[in-house]
Amino acid sequence: xxxxxxxxxxxxxxxxxxxxxxxxxxxxxxxxxxxxxxxxxxxxxxxxxxxxxxxxxxxxxxxxxxxxxxxxxxxxxxxxxxxxxxxxxxxxxxxxxxxxxxxxxxxxxxxxxxxxxxxxxxxxxxxxxxxxxxxxxxxxxxxxxxxxxxxxxxxxxxxxxxxxxxxxxxxxxxxxxxxxxxxxxxxxxxxxxxxxxxxxxxxxxxxxxxxxxxxxxxxxxxxxxxxxxxxxxxxxxxxxxxxxxxxxxxxxxxxxxxxxxxxxxxxxxxxxxxxxxxxxxxxxxxxxxxxxxxxxxxxxxxxxxxxxxxxxxxxxxxxxxxxxxxxxxxxxxxxxxxxxxxxxxxxxxxxxxxxxxxxxxxxxxxxxxxxxxxxxxxxxxxxxxxxxxxxxxxxxxxxxxxxxxxxxxxxxxxxxxxxxxxxxxxxxxxxxxxxxxxxxxxxxxxxxxxxxxxxxxxxxxxxxxxxxx
Amino acid sequence: xxxxxxxxxxxxxxxxxxxxxxxxxxxxxxxxxxxxxxxxxxxxxxxxxxxxxxxxxxxxxxxxxxxxxxxxxxxxxxxxxxxxxxxxxxxxxxxxxxxxxxxxxxxxxxxxxxxxxxxxxxxxxxxxxxxxxxxxxxxxxxxxxxxxxxxxxxxxxxxxxxxxxxxxxxxxxxxxxxxxxxxxxxxxxxxxxxxxxxxxxxxxxxxxxxxxxxxxxxxxxxxxxxxxxxxxxxxxxxxxxxxxxxxxxxxxxxxxxxxxxxxxxxxxxxxxxxxxxxxxxxxxxxxxxxxxxxxxxxxxxxxxxxxxxxxxxxxxxxxxxxxxxxxxxxxxxxxxxxxxxxxxxxxxxxxxxxxxxxxxxxxxxxxxxxxxxxxxxxxxxxxxxxxxxxxxxxxxxxxxxxxxxxxxxxxxxxxxxxxxxxxxxxxxxxxxxxxxxxxxxxxxxxxxxxxxxxxxxxxxxxxxxxxxx
Numbered sequence: 006x007x008x009x010x011x012x013x014x015x016x017x018x019x020x021x022x023x024x025x026x027x028x029x030x031x032x033x034x035x036x037x038x039x040x041x042x043x044x045x046x047x048x049x050x051x052x053x054x055x056x057x058x059x060x061x062x063x064x065x066x067x068x069x070x071x072x073x074x075x076x077x078x079x080x081x082x083x084x085x086x087x088x089x090x091x092x093x094x095x096x097x098x099x100x101x102x103x104x105x106x107x108x109x110x111x112x113x114x115x116x117x118x119x120x121x122x123x124x125x126x127x128x129x130x131x132x133x134x135x136x137x138x139x140x141x142x143x144x145x146x147x148x149x150x151x152x153x154x155x156x157x158x159x160x161x162x163x164x165x166x167x168x169x170x171x172x173x174x175x176x177x178x179x180x181x182x183x184x185x186x187x188x189x190x191x192x193x194x195x196x197x198x199x200x201x202x203x204x205x206x207x208x209x210x211x212x213x214x215x216x217x218x219x220x221x222x223x224x225x226x227x228x229x230x231x232x233x234x235x236x237x238x239x240x241x242x243x244x245x246x247x248x249x250x251x252x253x254x255x256x257x258x259x260x261x262x263x264x265x266x267x268x269x270x271x272x273x274x275x276x277x278x279x280x281x282x283x284x285x286x287x288x289x290x291x292x293x294x295x296x297x298x299x300x301x302x303x304x305x306x307x308x309x310x311x312x313x314x315x316x317x318x319x320x321x322x323x324x325x326x327x328x329x330x331x332x333x334x335x336x337x338x339x340x341x342x343x344x345x346x347x348x349x350x351x352x353x354x355x356x357x358x359x360x361x362x363x364x365x366x367x368x369x370x371x372x373x374x375x376x377x378x379x380x381x382x383x384x385x386x387x388x389x390x391x392x393x394x395x396x397x398x399x400x401x402x403x404x405x406x407x408x409x410x411x412x413x414x415x416x417x418x419x420x421x422x423x424x425x426x427x428x429x430x431x432x433x434x435x436x437x438x439x440x441x442x443x444x445x446x447x448x449x450x451x452x453x454x455x456x457x458x459x460x461x462x463x464x465x466x467x468x469x470x471x472x473x474x
Numbered sequence: 475x476x477x478x479x480x481x482x483x484x485x486x487x488x489x490x491x492x493x494x495x496x497x498x499x500x501x502x503x504x505x506x507x508x509x510x511x512x513x514x515x516x517x518x519x520x521x522x523x524x525x526x527x528x529x530x531x532x533x534x535x536x537x538x539x540x541x542x543x544x545x546x547x548x549x550x551x552x553x554x555x556x557x558x559x560x561x562x563x564x565x566x567x568x569x570x571x572x573x574x575x576x577x578x579x580x581x582x583x584x585x586x587x588x589x590x591x592x593x594x595x596x597x598x599x600x601x602x603x604x605x606x607x608x609x610x611x612x613x614x615x616x617x618x619x620x621x622x623x624x625x626x627x628x629x630x631x632x633x634x635x636x637x638x639x640x641x642x643x644x645x646x647x648x649x650x651x652x653x654x655x656x657x658x659x660x661x662x663x664x665x666x667x668x669x670x671x672x673x674x675x676x677x678x679x680x681x682x683x684x685x686x687x688x689x690x691x692x693x694x695x696x697x698x699x700x701x702x703x704x705x706x707x708x709x710x711x712x713x714x715x716x717x718x719x720x721x722x723x724x725x726x727x728x729x730x731x732x733x734x735x736x737x738x739x740x741x742x743x744x745x746x747x748x749x750x751x752x753x754x755x756x757x758x759x760x761x762x763x764x765x766x767x768x769x770x771x772x773x774x775x776x777x778x779x780x781x782x783x784x785x786x787x788x789x790x791x792x793x794x795x796x797x798x799x800x801x802x803x804x805x806x807x808x809x810x811x812x813x814x815x816x817x818x819x820x821x822x823x824x825x826x827x828x829x830x831x832x833x834x835x836x837x838x839x840x841x842x843x844x845x846x847x848x849x850x851x852x853x854x855x856x857x858x859x860x861x862x863x864x865x866x867x868x869x870x871x872x873x874x875x876x877x878x879x880x881x882x883x884x885x886x887x888x889x890x891x892x893x894x895x896x897x898x899x900x901x902x903x904x905x906x907x908x909x910x911x912x913x914x915x916x917x918x919x920x921x922x923x924x925x926x927x928x929x930x931x932x933x934x935x936x937x938x939x940x941x942x943x
Contacts, residue, residue, distance in 0.1 A: 284905065288898040293920075298919055299768065299912075301910075302910040309908075432757065439778075441772075441775050446770070447764070453756075453760055453762035454940070473926070
C-alpha cells in the first residue's frame with residue numbers, strides 16, 4: 006500500500022474504540038488527524054503514528070473523510086456543529102471577517118468541500134435524521150453524510166474487523182464505502198436499506214439483545230452462585246449448551262476473574278448509554294420494551310452503587326454481593342442436586358434469550374428493518390445467542406409467512422406452556438433464595454401474557470405475539 | 475361486659491400485629507392464652523393481662539377459639555400440626571400412651587373438640603385450602619376452620635378495628651363471627667363468598683395494591699428528591715391530589731422523618747413476604763403480574779442492601795441514596811419549573827396507581843373474587859388510592875357490563891395515548907437524572923402494550939385489556 010495514495014482522514018473521539026479504529030487507519034496507510042478532549046488520548050494516538058490535531062476544526066483540515074466516534078449524540082452535536090471551533094462549519098468566524106475563504110490553505114480550519122462525514126457514534130436514529138436538514142441549514146449540502154454505527158470490541162476496532170451498519174444516500178455510500186471497508190470485516194459491513202437513520206436503528210435493535218444479554222449473563226452467574234454452584238463449572242455448562250450467548254461467553258469469562266474495576270473492557274456506563282437510547286427511542290415509537298426497561302433500571306441501580314466505571318460484567322454483584330469464587334457450596338457434592346440446579350440456570354438463560362429475541366425482532370419489524378439482514382448481523386455479532394439463531398429464525402419466518410398469507414409447519418420446539426412452567430420453577434427457586442431475577446421475572450410475565458392470549462399450546466416463539474394487535 | 479361469660483381464646487404469634495390483637499381481646503374481657511417463640515413477647519403479653527402459655531399445646535388448652543397469627547404458612551404448619559407439641563392434634567403422644575384422654579382436665583394439652591380455629595396469618599390460598607383435608611387426616615374433622623387474614627396497622631389491631639377477610643363454611647363462619655367482630659371494625663369485616671381460600675385470595679389481591687404502592691411511594695419521593703423538589707412540599711402536593719394513596723400518605727410521612735431503622739412500623743421483610751406469596755401464587759395460577767414482579771425484585775435488592783429489618787419506607791434509598799431532607803435544590807426557586815417537576819411526580823403516581831388497579835382487578839377477576847366486595851374493601855383499606863376509587867370502579871363496571879353484554883358510556887377520563895404520553899415524559903426525565911423508575915417503566919410498558927392492541931384512543935382504564943385474551 007502506497008501511503009501517498011491514501012486520503013487524509015479526520016477523527017474525533019479517541020477512546021477505547023475510537024483509538025483502535027483510528028490507529029488501524031494509520032496502520033492501513035491513511036494520514037489520520039486525531040482529536041480528543043483528553044490531551045493524553047491525543048498523545049497516545051500520536052505515538053501510534055497519527056497526527057495530533059490542535060483543535061476540533063484543525064482535525065478536519067484537508068480531510069476527504071471525517072469520522073466522528075465520540076460517546077454521545079450530545080457530544081457529536083457539540084463537536085461537529087455547535088462549538089465555536091466546530092468540525093463541520095465552512096467558515097471560521099474570525100477568518101471570515103477578514104475576507105479570507107475557508108478553503109484558503111493557510112487557514113485549513115474546517116471540513117473541506119465534498120468531504121464524507123461518517124458518524125460512527127451510537128446515537129438515536131432521530132439524531133442521525135437531523136443531518137439532512139442540519140447540513141443545508143449551515144450551507145454545507147456539499148458534505149456526504151453516512152450514518153454508520155459500529156459494533157464489537159476494542160480489539161476488533163484495532164484489527165479493522167468491526168461490524169458496521171451503514172445507512173446513507175447511494176452517493177454518500179459510494180463515497181464512504183472505501184473507508185468503511187477498511188474498518189470492518191469483509192462479511193460484517195452491512196449497507197442497511199432505508200437510508201440515513203436506519204443504520205442507527207439497526208444498531209439500536211442489535212443493542213436490544215446486547216443490553217438484555219449483558220445483564221442476563223450477570224443474572225445467570227449470580228443466581229448460580231446463590232444456588233451454590235461453582236462459577237467455572239457454570240460457565241462451562243452454559244457455554245457448551247444452547248443457553249449460550251456471545252455476551253455470556255464474553256462477560257462470563259470476566260466474572261470468573263472478578264477484576265471489575267481493574268480489567269475494564271466495556272464500562273457499565275457504555276451499555277447504560279446504549280440502553281438509554283433504546284428506551285428513549287421506544288418511547289418516541291410508542292413501542293413496549295419490557296426486558297430492556299427492566300435491564301435499564303438495574304444498570305441505573307448499579308450506577309448508583311458506584312459500578313459505573315467498572316466493567317459491565319461487574320453487574321453480577323447486584324445478584325450476588327459476595328465474590329463468586331468461594332461462594333459455591335463445597336459441602337454439597339451431590340451431583341444429582343447440582344445437575345438440577347444447573348438445569349435451572351440453563352433454563353433461565355434459555356427463556357430470557359427467547360424473550361429477548363422476540364422483543365428485538367418485534368421492535369426491528371416495527372421499524373421496517375430488513376429482518377433477514379438483521380438476523381445475519383446479529384448471528385455474527387455481540388447480540389448473538391444460540392436461541393436467537395434458532396428461535397429468531399423461526400420468528401422471522403413466521404412474520405414473513407404471515408405477511409405472505411402462508412402458514413408452514415416447522416420442526417417442533419417447546420410450547421409457551423412449557424416455557425412458562427420451566428421458567429416458573431426457576432423464578433420460584435430464586436425467590437426461595439431471596440435472589441432478585443429482574444429479567445427472569447419479566448420474561449416469565451411475557452410468556453404468561455402470551456398464555457392469556459390463548460397461545461399456551463403454541464410454540465415458545467409465539468411469545469412475540471405479545472407485541473401484536 | 476361480664477368477663478366470666480366470654481370464652482377462652484388461644485393465640486400464637488405475639489408480634490407487632492398479634493400482640494395488639496391478643497391484648498385487645500383481653501381488653502374486651504376474653505381469657506386469652508398466648509404463646510410465642512420469643513419468651514419476651516409472652517412476658518409482655520402477660521403484663522397486658524394475658525395468660526402466659528407454657529407451650530404451643532398449652533396455649534390451646536380449654537380454648538373455644540384459637541387464633542394463629544404467626545408470620546408465615548411454614549410457621550403456621552409447624553405450630554398447628556407438625557411440632558411435637560402442636561396446637562391442633564387431639565392426643566399428646568405421651569399422655570396417650572398412658573391411656574389418658576386429651577380432654578382430661580389434668581392434661582389440657584391440645585385444641586378441644588369443636589373449637590373454632592382462625593388462621594389470621596397471611597398465607598397462600600393454597601395453604602388455606604389444605605385444611606379441609608389436613609384436619610380430617612389427623613382425625614380432627616370436629617374443628618371449625620376459618621381462613622381469615624387481616625389487614626392494616628398494629629394500632630388498629632390493638633383497637634379491634636382491623637379489616638378482616640374471612641372465608642369458611644357457613645357453619646364455621648357462624649361460629650367464628652363473634653370473635654371476628656371483636657377484632658374488626660364493624661364495616662371492615664368481610665365475609666368473603668367462596669369459602670376457604672377465598673379469604674386468603676382476597677387478602678392477596680389487596681396486597682397486590684399494597685405491594686406496588688408501598689414501593690411507588692418510595693419511587694415518587696426518591697424521584698422528587700432527584701428532581702430537586704422539597705420532600706415536605708412533595709408530600710403535601712401528593713396527599714391533596716388524586717395521585718394520593720393510603721400507602722403514600724402513610725409511608726411518605728415516615729420518609730420525611732427518615733428514621734428507617736429506629737422507627738419501624740412495618741419492616742421490609744413483611745411486605746416482601748406478602749409480595750412473595752402473590753408472585754408464587756401468580757405462577758401457580760399462570761397469571762402475569764408485571765408490576766408486583768418488578769416491585770419484588772427491588773425489595774429483594776433492598777434486602778440485599780441490608781434494609782430488611784428497616785421500615786419499608788426506607789426503600790426510598792434505592793432511588794435516592796442521600797437523605798431526602800437537604801437534597802432539595804434550594805438554589806432554584808423558579809416556581810414554574812418546580813410546578814412542572816411536581817407535575818411529573820404526580821403523573822408517575824397517577825399512572826402507576828391506574829396500572830396497579832388494573833393488575834389487581836384483573837387478577838381478582840381471574841380468581842372469581844367478588845369484585846364489588848373487593849372494591850369496597852380496598853377503598854377502606856391500606857391498598858386504597860384515589861385512582862383505585864375512580865378508575866377501579868370504572869374497570870369493575872366494565873367487566874360486569876361486558877359479562878352482561880352491555881356497553882354504557884361513562885364520564886370521560888384520559889386516554890391510553892395520554893397516559894403513555896405523560897408517563898413517557900416522566901420516565902424520560904428520570905432517565906436524564908439517572909434515577910431508576912422500576913414501576914414507572916413497567917407501567918409505561920403496560921400502556922404501550924395496550925396501545926399495540928389498538929386501545930390508544932380508549933380510556934386509560936382499558937389498560938386492563940392487556941390481561942385479556
